[in-house]
Amino acid sequence: MDEQTEIAQKSKRKIINSLIALFNILFLLIWWRFSWGEEVELFKPGWWFDAYGHALTGFGWAWIVLYWSKLYSPDNYVFDSKFRTARDVIFKVIIGEIFLWEIGVELLWDSQIQPNFASWMAKAQKGAADNMFDVAFTALAAALAMILWGLYRKYYAWRYPNEAAQEEINEENARLNIIAKRILAQRKEQQKQTLRKFLLHFRKPRDKSSNPAST
Numbered sequence: 461m462d463e464q465t466e467i468a469q470k471s472k473r474k475i476i477n478s479l480i481a482l483f484n485i486l487f488l489l490i491w492w493r494f495s496w497g498e499e500v501e502l503f504k505p506g507w508w509f510d511a512y513g514h515a516l517t518g519f520g521w522a523w524i525v526l527y528w529s530k531l532y533s534p535d536n537y538v539f540d541s542k543f544r545t546a547r548d549v550i551f552k553v554i555i556g557e558i559f560l561w562e563i564g565v566e567l568l569w570d571s572q573i574q575p576n577f578a579s580w581m582a583k584a585q586k587g588a589a590d591n592m593f594d595v596a597f598t599a600l601a602a603a604l605a606m607i608l609w610g611l612y613r614k615y616y617a618w619r620y621p622n623e624a625a626q627e628e629i630n631e632e633n634a635r636l637n638i639i640a641k642r643i644l645a646q647r648k649e650q651q652k653q654t655l656r657k658f659l660l661h662f663r664k665p666r667d668k669s670s671n672p673a674s675t
Contacts, residue, residue: 473531480524487517502586502593514594517561518553518601525549526609538634542613546606553602557595 491513501507526549530537537545566584574583617624 476527483520487513487520502590507586507590511593511597514557514597515601518557518598519605521553521556522549522602522605523609525552526606534634535638538631538638542610546610549606550599550602554595554599557598562591562594 491510526545529545529549540548570583574581
């Protein structure tokens, strides 16, 4: 990869990550304002608006996690099957929904921020049933995104067979490079272990001779 191509890819990554940050900021402002502005009951219009927000989060973050997996964990992306990649994406989105949002944001809001600093606003969580629906909507939307990703890959391979074949070749070359690096790393580690054993072999007699108890 030449320098200009690397600079272009870094610039592209910055733009995409900036758009991801903007998406999340706008989402928080919109859904925080309209979902937590007043108390709502399950299956009422306000509750459905919040549910759509969770679905949008699951759908959008599935693509974000997929993009980051390919960008920042290329080894796993190349070696794992696409089904396993999709499954891992859905799992990560669900974990993020539970621990980052339901516990890290909504529970913190209800237990600390809302009663102490914003008592005029509504609580975020409406009980266990609401939490379960939130996670379910997020998971289903993430699964839908990964199904669409799989369908797109099949369509792309049918519509652009040459480009799809070239991508397969590139991924295979990446796998071979990763395997070569792992083999070299294992050989270096084996050489280190052999050197340690060799040094210990010559140290033991000297240590015994210098021990007063041995005389």
